Amino acid sequence: MHQSIKIIITLLISATIFASERNSLKDVPPFNFTKAEFVNASTTRIPFKVIDQLIVVEVDILNEVGDFILDTGSETLILNSAHFKPTRQYGIEGQQKSGVNDHIEDVKEKYLNLLSINDINLKKLNADVIDLSHIERTKKIKLLGIIGYSVLKDFEIFIDMHLNQLTLTKIDNEGNKVSDKVYAETIMDSIDFTLKKHTIILEAYVGEKAVKFGLDTAAEYNQLNETLDSEILNYFYPNKELKLTGASGNKKKVLAGKLYSVKLSDSIYFGPMKTVLANLRKMNAAFGAHLDGVLGFEFFLQKRTIINYKKKKLYFFANPIVSP
Template sequence: MQLFATEVNPTEESPPIIFSKAEFINAFTTRIPFKVIDQLIVVEVEILDKQGNFIIDTGSETLILNSAHFKPTRKYKQEGRNKSGVHKDIENVKEKYLDLLSIKDINLKKINADVIDLSHIEKIKKIKVLGIIGYSILKDFEVFIDMHLNQITLTKIDKNGDRLSDKVYAETMHDSINFTLKKHTIILDASIDNHKVKFGLDTGAEYNQLNKNIDSEILDYFYPNKKLKLTDASGTTMQVMAGKLFKVKLNDSIYFGPMKTVLTNLRKMNIAFSTNLDGILGFEFFAQQRTIINYKKQKLYFIKFPIIAP
């Protein structure tokens, strides 16, 4: 997949952004292989003369560039503004303006990228992180996250969420559910042993998160076994209790086995995004469900894992 980016008032033409190893299915659809690094979905990218990795993160509102590798455009609207992270405000966020982002023949114009220091992620993960691809890019596509084949399929959709090509998936969708969109956050109605809960869905969450202030009857289904240190996008590190969460269901036919989960405080995120979430479903969700996200229709579709003979 080739993307082309130019700054506003550039001094010279910028080179293309290239998603390495992408496979073009048709004029509206491309498949991008990804690596799983510490339960993060990572794609290889070449952008503005640099080569490295981008994290696919539906929990991020924007396209983010790592300030360790990119400088903001000289003229930006709000110097030193703050953005809200899950646990703490991210300070001194600047912007970089991209005139055009093109996925082969699919053009996304006037793209803004936040420029944030992500060097702490590089240090922890021991990889070069050029940035994060978030909602502002993904919302214009139907996004199939396939943990069976380790690939993401992006297909362009119209304003109603209908695919511009009907020749996209070889597989058959077996179920679907509606979600609500609060700003950029996907919110799912779910249950834990018949107790109703609301979860946010976030591909950038290495572990599921459960609000430690949740009803004690629900906490009975969280089995702690160790302590972990978590670091969020602001670089804030905290110690949390980790374990497994049992008996999570989206409906009578979509349910999950025990999922690695951490107990944390989601108050900051709930205030920032005006939500009232009981938890976050992340990598563990996608590891158990081959999932298609359609932001325009506000629906998730599911494709079965193949049955492998013993």
């Protein structure tokens, strides 16, 4: 029997701004993580919930309280048009934005003149307004939007799946933390990445074969390009067929299973990860990058990871020892 996933595998939305002329909203309420805990003046710690292998935080914005998906694959802050209306239409009617499985239509832009993450302010932030109602229905949450690169790039982001906790700490232009008193634990390892537009690209290995993976917090399963040679695909063990719903609601069938023998270095390696075999042609075309796959929720489930966009580095903490 075919199994069905009524959700997007990954958002990976390319949010290029088309308009050169923008209208500002007046008296924009602050963008607040409603359950945030302050560590210091430049650091906030935010609990999150996991819904169908997506990281979801509760936010208060523009007089609405609801959920946002954390998505490093999205270039911008995205607002759900089911809850927010753009101040005016930007660009050309019907202008498309690319998603990993298909295209997203009718993207409009909203301009926020101030975004305040509690006491940490970001000015002149753009938000795209996209219909996310199909995701909202399938997730059964009040989905206000998606938090992407344009918000995250000015912070060091610690994603801790063991505590279901997100830590954001402000960084300077060189990527140094404004405050050193942020983490109680010691970083165990790190690795460099490259940045293609807003996409994190990791040099990795499957077995002994070199591959390039994109890293995306909104990828519910890892994805492996179905066009890869057999030496790599030999490490993928399919066990079922799934129906995936793309970013604009279109469905397609893919093989799902587990991917073995993935490592970033001799000291950074992974156990078997849930993975789907997919055609990544549209995604590669959208981002101008040739990726062999995407690492997502399964990556963060195994590695307590810090992302620093300015330094272009990932850092890793050891997993906590859990008493039996």
